[in-house]
Amino acid sequence: MTADARFWDRIAPKYANAPIRDLDAYRYTLERTRSYLKDSDRVLELGCGTGSTAIALAASAAEITATDLSEGMLKVGQERAWNAAASNVEFRCCGVLDAPEGPFDAVMAFNLLHLLPDLEAALASIAAKLPAGGLFISKTPCLGEAQGSWKYWMYSIAISLMRLAGKAPGHVDFLDIRTLEAAVQRAGFEIIETGNYPVDTPGRYLVARRR
Template sequence: MKTDAPFWDKIAPKYAQNPIRDVAAYRQALARTCSYLKPDDRVLELGCGTGSTAIELASQVAEITVSDLSQGMLAIARERAASAGVGNMQFHQGSVAHAPEGTYDVVLAHNLLHLLPDLQAALALVSARLPKGALFISKTPCLRESRGSAKYWSFKVMIPVMRLLGKAPTSPVHFFDIPSLEAAIEAAGFELVETANYPVSTLGRYIVARRL
């Protein structure tokens, strides 16, 4: 089966060098995530990329397992974790459909859900990895929130062009709006604990949901 792994492998070195676009917003979301973590938590991050967020959170929990489709991204994550002296991080290569087995106290998915071919299947898998009362924390671009604007139409036009040029993954990018995304998470067996945009003007929806 064809996957987007070669695309992410190819861009991994450049991706790793890109600075965070909005450091204040990133730090705000990171602080909110830290507020939900406990020292004895076992955490799974899906779509970890080069591991920056997991490395930031590792000192707050007992163990964090990071998973990504791309071996290239994971290689950089391993190097970064070693350089940072992080010793409680486990690495797993595979798609969300082949995420690590077992149960976790928290599952993270940042800037991932809009790139997955089957949101419902992914949310069902997350639910299966979490016992009752455990948390799913995500941040997702809700591109449909900008509909009617120049930004929205630039996304609509540029994403297919970039895909043709090999500068975007081949899988479709989903244009979620906030209500439909939150409804999908609730339908998968979660209650919403916190939802916000950091900052308010961003299209990224930060969601904390508890497994029912």
């Protein structure tokens, strides 16, 4: 088990009970994502956490494979899927690079890309799971947009202190929007929609089509 898996396992109960910070932004993200899914689609979600998003979108796809490297998170997700009668959501324990091969009609990654130590490798792996025309749908906190401000300094200090206290994962990348979108395009995608939900941070929502 990796250090990150142990971290997420440890905080799974607290994470599961924590309220969504910006419920309006989350609901709008779900709404935009639903608009791209078809009831015949096979969907892969990477870094699904406790499964809330996969379960919320279950009725919009034929099947969703929800993956995470934390067994603790997935256990919560399985219980939630059972309670919600979301029988078309399957949970698997794995990281991004060893996720199921597919092919899938869509791959989703919400609040994940900034936590990956090798973004380029992750995006290449995602692209390999999609046929031409397949969709990559993500939302990523772009902490790097605050660079040079007091907010950026506060983020840097807070995350460093949280990591020392065991309250933050081992890697957090301060991505900016330009860097993120350039990496997605280099991986073989055409970006077809973007937005910031929420605007503050920002949480960069991105839909890209495999070329």
